[in-house]
Amino acid sequence: QVQLVESGGGSVQAGGSLKLSCLVSGYNFDCAMGWYRQAPGKERELVSSISSVGIATYEEPAKGRFTISQDKAKNALYLQMDSLSPDDTAVYYCAAERREPLRNGFFVCLWEYWGQGTQVTVSS
Numbered sequence: 001q002v003q004l005v006e007s008g009g010g011s012v013q014a015g016g017s018l019k020l021s022c023l024v025s026g027y028n029f030d031c032a033m034g035w036y037r038q039a040p041g042k043e044r045e046l047v048s049s050i051s052s053v054g055i056a057t058y059e060e061p062a063k064g065r066f067t068i069s070q071d072k073a074k075n076a077l078y079l080q081m082d083s084l085s086p087d088d089t090a091v092y093y094c095a096a097e098r099r100e101p102l103r104n105g106f107f108v109c110l111w112e113y114w115g116q117g118t119q120v121t122v123s124s
Contacts, residue, residue, distance in 0.1 A: 005022065014123065020079040032052065038091050050077070098110055
């Protein structure tokens with residue numbers, strides 16, 4: 001029953017900023033959440049993630065330009081994108097990991113929940 005809904009996409013000029021939002025329902029934040037993106041003709045790639053305790057990671061293209069944050073009280077995930085480039089043009093997806101128990105008493109977290117995507121277009 002986990003549902004993720006993105007918003008905030010749009011068209012901006014190079015150098016501009018955009019903030020994406022993701023509203024989540026049915027999720028208890030027991031694993032990481034993050035943002036993926038997929039450009040035309042390319043595979044979906046991870047942009048940034050944030051753990052259940054707030055530790056953020058950024059893939060190289062996002063370092064220094066993007067900031068991920070979460071507000072558990074509002075059931076929301078955000079991605080602040082600054083200094084946008086045409087290379088950032090893609091459909092951006094909000095994602096969340098599912099905590100899956102293992103047979104030995106341990107568990108793993110795997111990316112499993114996905115939003116519908118929001119288009120980000122950056123023109124030069």
